[in-house]
Amino acid sequence: MSQPQPVNRRIVLAARPNGMPTTQDLRLEEAAVPTPGPGQLLLRTLYLSLDPYMRNLMDEAGTSYAPPIALGAPVVGGTVSRVVSSEHAQFKAGDLVLSNAGWQDYALSDGTDLTALGDMAQPSLALGGLGMPAFTAYVGLLDIGQPKPGETVVVAAATGAVGAVVGQIAKLKGARVVGIAGGADKCRYAVEELGFDACIDRHDPQLAQRLAQACPDGIDVYFENVGGAVFEAVLPLLNHYARVPVCGVIAHYNDEAQPPVPNPLPGLMTTLLQKRIRLQGFIILDHYAERFEAFRREMGEWVAAGRVKLREDRVDGLENAPAAFIGLLQGHNFGKLVVRVAEA
Amino acid sequence: MSQPQPVNRRIVLAARPNGMPTTQDLRLEEAAVPTPGPGQLLLRTLYLSLDPYMRNLMDEAGTSYAPPIALGAPVVGGTVSRVVSSEHAQFKAGDLVLSNAGWQDYALSDGTDLTALGDMAQPSLALGGLGMPAFTAYVGLLDIGQPKPGETVVVAAATGAVGAVVGQIAKLKGARVVGIAGGADKCRYAVEELGFDACIDRHDPQLAQRLAQACPDGIDVYFENVGGAVFEAVLPLLNHYARVPVCGVIAHYNDEAQPPVPNPLPGLMTTLLQKRIRLQGFIILDHYAERFEAFRREMGEWVAAGRVKLREDRVDGLENAPAAFIGLLQGHNFGKLVVRVAEA
Numbered sequence: 279m280s281q282p283q284p285v286n287r288r289i290v291l292a293a294r295p296n297g298m299p300t301t302q303d304l305r306l307e308e309a310a311v312p313t314p315g316p317g318q319l320l321l322r323t324l325y326l327s328l329d330p331y332m333r334n335l336m337d338e339a340g341t342s343y344a345p346p347i348a349l350g351a352p353v354v355g356g357t358v359s360r361v362v363s364s365e366h367a368q369f370k371a372g373d374l375v376l377s378n379a380g381w382q383d384y385a386l387s388d389g390t391d392l393t394a395l396g397d398m399a400q401p402s403l404a405l406g407g408l409g410m411p412a413f414t415a416y417v418g419l420l421d422i423g424q425p426k427p428g429e430t431v432v433v434a435a436a437t438g439a440v441g442a443v444v445g446q447i448a449k450l451k452g453a454r455v456v457g458i459a460g461g462a463d464k465c466r467y468a469v470e471e472l473g474f475d476a477c478i479d480r481h482d483p484q485l486a487q488r489l490a491q492a493c494p495d496g497i498d499v500y501f502e503n504v505g506g507a508v509f510e511a512v513l514p515l516l517n518h519y520a521r522v523p524v525c526g527v528i529a530h531y532n533d534e535a536q537p538p539v540p541n542p543l544p545g546l547m548t549t550l551l552q553k554r555i556r557l558q559g560f561i562i563l564d565h566y567a568e569r570f571e572a573f574r575r576e577m578g579e580w581v582a583a584g585r586v587k588l589r590e591d592r593v594d595g596l597e598n599a600p601a602a603f604i605g606l607l608q609g610h611n612f613g614k615l616v617v618r619v620a621e622a
Numbered sequence: 623m624s625q626p627q628p629v630n631r632r633i634v635l636a637a638r639p640n641g642m643p644t645t646q647d648l649r650l651e652e653a654a655v656p657t658p659g660p661g662q663l664l665l666r667t668l669y670l671s672l673d674p675y676m677r678n679l680m681d682e683a684g685t686s687y688a689p690p691i692a693l694g695a696p697v698v699g700g701t702v703s704r705v706v707s708s709e710h711a712q713f714k715a716g717d718l719v720l721s722n723a724g725w726q727d728y729a730l731s732d733g734t735d736l737t738a739l740g741d742m743a744q745p746s747l748a749l750g751g752l753g754m755p756a757f758t759a760y761v762g763l764l765d766i767g768q769p770k771p772g773e774t775v776v777v778a779a780a781t782g783a784v785g786a787v788v789g790q791i792a793k794l795k796g797a798r799v800v801g802i803a804g805g806a807d808k809c810r811y812a813v814e815e816l817g818f819d820a821c822i823d824r825h826d827p828q829l830a831q832r833l834a835q836a837c838p839d840g841i842d843v844y845f846e847n848v849g850g851a852v853f854e855a856v857l858p859l860l861n862h863y864a865r866v867p868v869c870g871v872i873a874h875y876n877d878e879a880q881p882p883v884p885n886p887l888p889g890l891m892t893t894l895l896q897k898r899i900r901l902q903g904f905i906i907l908d909h910y911a912e913r914f915e916a917f918r919r920e921m922g923e924w925v926a927a928g929r930v931k932l933r934e935d936r937v938d939g940l941e942n943a944p945a946a947f948i949g950l951l952q953g954h955n956f957g958k959l960v961v962r963v964a965e966a
Contacts, residue, residue, distance in 0.1 A: 551871070
């Protein structure tokens with residue numbers, strides 16, 4: 279019997295989601311494994327990173343930093359991949375690389391978007407604690423948030439891929455850190471394992487009061503990655519000269535229409551003004567050239583020394599990526615969410 | 623016949639305004655001229671500055687940088703004053719000083735809040751083009767806005783005390799400058815006299831379209847001093863990496879309740895994020911120690927060389943201050959508004 283011809287399973291955007299994506303929007307299909315041409319190489323996906331930004335790329339408008347995913351095309355995403363075969367001078371079969379192969383078993387690359395990973399003990403960390411999410415935390419917190427010893431830093435999604443690193447780096451810099459997370463288990467983990475000073479359940483009906491109690495000296499840095507009710511609870515607690523790096527607003531990624539409210543903009547602008555607050559958006563893609571080396575060195579040391587702990591929420595099987603991604607948007611993951619697509 | 627005893631006319635806050643102040647809220651009354659005690663001096667107000675921030679101090683909440691004006695107390699305000707009599711070692715009768723004597727003919731001072739003005743040709747400039755409003759423009763534009771040659775700078779209230787200086791300094795720095803002002807006369811003045819590249823009437827029903835036409839390369843710096851419809855017209859035109867110094871929101875100072883609108887916050891945060899925009903509030907009081915000397919030197923040179931033009935809107939008589947102030951909040955002034963309280 280001959281070896282069965284391998285197929286390329288891929289999850290494509292079948293329809294643009296209305297609000298929260300459904301598994302119907304994300305269709306598993308099979309295609310032939312492509313063959314590399316001159317200068318190309320074939321990649322086998324080992325780990326697929328699932329990150330909230332992907333939701334924005336499912337909308338027709340896309341984002342300012344990336345075009346929308348075309349209907350019928352594989353969902354985009356960072357991967358750790360193994361080179362299967364190579365017609366490229368710089369890579370050979372067996373090499374482990376960081377890639378953007380997307381939600382599929384196999385992908386071609388011309389090598390330009392690959393980073394060689396060498397011999398990493400835990401390659402999936404290149405998608406999390408030593409990769410984009412932690413780098414986002416590092417740049418947003420240190421370059422924009424600029425916490426000083428004794429200041430209070432607040433971060434939501436506190437056990438997520440970004441929030442957990444924000445809080446731990448802030449602790450290393452001498453700040454008091456208050457997290458917000460979904461549920462008692464995550465809150466306990468944030469305090470007991472990650473060393474946060476306090477963590478508040480985002481489902482608590484008294485969120486604003488709890489946050490105020492946990493921040494008796496106000497808030498100096500709010501790392502914004504959720505928006506919504508958390509932002510509203512944070513705003514009145516911000517101190518003079520507070521800094522708010524704006525990294526994401528996951529609470530709104532599935533919004534369809536905004537409900538009518540008394541216009542909050544005048545109040546926001548007045549608060550920014552009177553408290554001399556800086557609100558600054560950033561996209562991590564902009565910062566690789568100048569800051570990634572410093573991040574990799576410093577973060578590598580922190581992780582090796584056990585000063586920053588990394589928790590991975592690993593899902594097995596590409597076919598489970600859609601449900602895992604929907605869970606991510608609902609806050610069901612506990613740690614950095616990755617899909618193990620094939621044995622390393 | 624003996625000289626009639628001089629009285630101290632003063633305008634006190636009779637009632638906290640509901641929305642736009644009325645002349646009933648601001649009552650003219652007479653009191654005895656106070657007598658300086660040891661270490662004090664008596665000041666005669668020559669010029670009173672009228673500025674939008676005073677409106678905020680009429681509300682019970684006050685601001686984060688100054689307490690509210692007490693009911694029955696004179697309205698606060700910067701003044702150019704003459705020392706009438708002095709029991710203070712550093713000042714003598716006849717000295718011209720910058721003071722915070724407020725809306726009254728006479729005031730006592732212990733000298734701590736006075737700045738000697740020496741022999742100024744046009745002392746009222748210490749309240750405008752060489753004083754707080756122009757310093758606000760200088761710090762907000764240069765330190766926060768940081769315009770680069772060829773970038774587009776937008777400023778509203780373009781012929782006002784702050785806006786006119788923002789635009790002219792931006793031109794000196796090589797930016798393209800688009801103003802927004804109330805009415806054709808002001809717009810013509812901004813372009814023909816102040817050298818703005820374009821100026822749009824804020825009453826134009828097609829404000830957003832006109833602004834887009836005047837900013838074909840988008841907006842890199844928006845100096846926010848009005849809020850409301852102007853901010854809404856600016857937001858979609860902001861470029862990547864735009865800077866928005868938040869100096870004031872005069873359009874909202876008389877708001878009573880905010881009308882319900884589809885919540886604009888998620889959209890604002892998404893725009894800040896995707897375009898990497900920095901929105902930063904500032905209060906000029908914070909910057910005197912570090913920046914006022916540089917401002918005074920540089921601005922003095924620009925004004926002396928005719929590179930920055932200053933237009934004063936002068937009202938005669940303390941009794942006319944309330945109506946002039948209400949006009950200021952409605953945009954009726956044309957240039958820096960000062961009240962001449964007594965002959966210099």
